[in-house]
Amino acid sequence: MKNLAINGGPRAIEGVLPSFRDTTGRTFGKAESDYLREVMESGRLSFLTGPKTAAFERRWAETYGVKHAVAAANGTAALHTAVVYLNPEPGDEIILSPITDAGTVIPILSQLAIPVFADVDPLTQNMAPASIERNITPRTRAIIVTHVYGHPADMDAILSLARKHKLFIIEDCAQAHLATYKGRLCGTIGDIGCFSFQQSKHMTTGDGGMVISNDDGRFGRGLRHCSDKGWPRERGGRDHLFLAPNYHMTELQAAVGLGQLEQLDSFVTNRVCAADRLTELLADIEVQPVLPLNDTKGVYFFYSFRLDPGKLTAPVADIIKALVAEGIDGFIGYPGPIPLYRYPVVRDHKTFGNSGLPFTLVGARRDDFNSALCPEAEKACRETVCMWWNDRFEERHLQQMAEAIGKVVSAYRA
Ligand SMILES: Cc1ncc(COP(=O)(O)O)c(C=O)c1O
Structure with a gap:
């Protein structure tokens, strides 16, 4: 555990990764x-x-x-x-x-x-x-x-x-x-x-x-x-x-x-190539990448992977903090650690004044937007690491990301 960046050890990722936030990861020609x-x-x-x-x-x-x-x-x-x-x-x-x-x-x-x-x-x-x-x-x-x-x-x-x-x-x-x-x-x-x-x-x-x-x-x-x-x-x-x-x-x-449309094909191709390469590099690490179905082309908005909490000594949220400390640009679950229906706009009907519309319409369906509604989505939000993905990732970035993930996952292995 000592060599983890979160505990003061060296970061696996040198510098900052290309990011959608600025010209490090956005290409305007x-x-x-x-x-x-x-x-x-x-x-x-x-x-x-x-x-x-x-x-x-x-x-x-x-x-x-x-x-x-x-x-x-x-x-x-x-x-x-x-x-x-x-x-x-x-x-x-x-x-x-x-x-x-x-x-x-x-x-x-x-x-x-x-x-x-x-x-x-x-x-x-x-x-x-x-x-x-x-x-x-x-x-x-x-x-x-x-x-x-x-x-x-x-x-x-x-x-x-x-x-x-x-x-x-x-x-x-x-x-x-x-x-x-x-x-x-x-x-x-x-x-x-x-x-x-x-x-x-x-x-x-x-x-x-x-x-x-x-x-x-x-x-x-x-x-x-x-x-x-x-x-x-x-x-x-x-x-x-x-x-x-x-x-x-x-x-x-x-x-x-x-x-941008003139470049879209190359943006997408680069994202997919980088993602495929990271999947190769993660082959021996105990994570489960979210991959496209057979006979489809997935285009990796995020690169996401699942962790199995039963095999870890800390909650996934803590693992993500350790990954971020290594330089990974990621967060827990999408849209966050809870599914969309548990945000106040839906769960508490925060819509039009205090009317609760449309849920209060006569005869309208009223679901309880609690954690029992969609069990698989609940688990996915809790157990998934989403990493911001980018068409500018190079081999060295992918190697360092794989190293960061391997280092953190093995440090927290149960
Ligand atoms: C799946 C999905 N749907 C809808 C939206 C809404 O798009 P925008 O943020 O451009 O309004 C987004 C963007 O964040 C999205 O990722």
């Missing part, structure tokens, strides 16, 4: 600068007068081979746009994972729909189809499928449930840029796909998002109108057809997005 300059020199910072947002949407649609791509202010906005498009009745239910960002549940609550949490598969930490099925009721309208850590969920099983129960599938690809399931790009497998370009994502515009779909308005609403105040601008004049937020992306974000 000449294209981003040129496009940004064009926007500034044109004086056209809004999509209403400038061409960059439309160009970014076009390129994203081409990359994904879809008919519609609508840029949004951020990933939560993209998901909210998708839920506005679905137009649920208040009290309708939408199934989601407890292992995801708050940005997945906020749109559901904002539209007065009820979030219903399906438990996860212990290996992938994506929603388990059997748990989804158990949670389907006559009021279920949709499933939001988060491909967590960038690893595709079990889409064949989920699609077959959707077909059987006539459910709409929203893919939350905020962590899954260019991930594929059986050769198909995530975001194009369900009915609608949502992306985030927040600072930590595979590519970034600071904040930003995108919604894609091949759907032509089956719920009587145009996708673009769902993030534009319900406004059918293409008809000319001013009209507001239904309640919808304003989630425009700016031309500044789109300028950066266009440049």
Whole structure:
């Protein structure tokens, strides 16, 4: 134990690892600068007068081979746009994972729909189809499928449930840029796909998002109108057809997005290569990496691994402190040490004033958001180490990370 950095020993990782937080781990090239300059020199910072947002949407649609791509202010906005498009009745239910960002549940609550949490598969930490099925009721309208850590969920099983129960599938690809399931790009497998370009994502515009779909308005609403105040601008004049937020992306974000998209393939390839190499280096260490399913391409938003508390002399939270002291950029569990439903917004219905809406709607489903709700998600949050991942990791970084993990895990082995 003496040689652990947390006890004053030498750190396994020299210096700091490349990080999404700054230029150590974010690559902005000449294209981003040129496009940004064009926007500034044109004086056209809004999509209403400038061409960059439309160009970014076009390129994203081409990359994904879809008919519609609508840029949004951020990933939560993209998901909210998708839920506005679905137009649920208040009290309708939408199934989601407890292992995801708050940005997945906020749109559901904002539209007065009820979030219903399906438990996860212990290996992938994506929603388990059997748990989804158990949670389907006559009021279920949709499933939001988060491909967590960038690893595709079990889409064949989920699609077959959707077909059987006539459910709409929203893919939350905020962590899954260019991930594929059986050769198909995530975001194009369900009915609608949502992306985030927040600072930590595979590519970034600071904040930003995108919604894609091949759907032509089956719920009587145009996708673009769902993030534009319900406004059918293409008809000319001013009209507001239904309640919808304003989630425009700016031309500044789109300028950066266009440049980043040119590099996205190499960002993703580098992340995956680095992750595969770390998995090799960890082969003899008692940790269980969270890996993509067979026949899928997972794109490693985080590199996550499970620890078995029964085989350790200290709680996982303490092990993580020791790892951080060695220089690892990581934390316990996703979205944290507890699943999403145990945060006050969901658990205590901290929504609209003191109304408790939508949970207090007459006839609405009322789950107890306690630790008994999704046992596998509870365990996963307690036992998983998530490491921020980066396309700039080199062999020396990966060697040092493996050394740090090996050193700490063996020091705490029971
Ligand atoms: C899985 C998932 N869903 C939704 C979001 C929300 O995206 P944003 O932070 O861009 O609003 C994020 C981003 O953190 C995410 O990781």
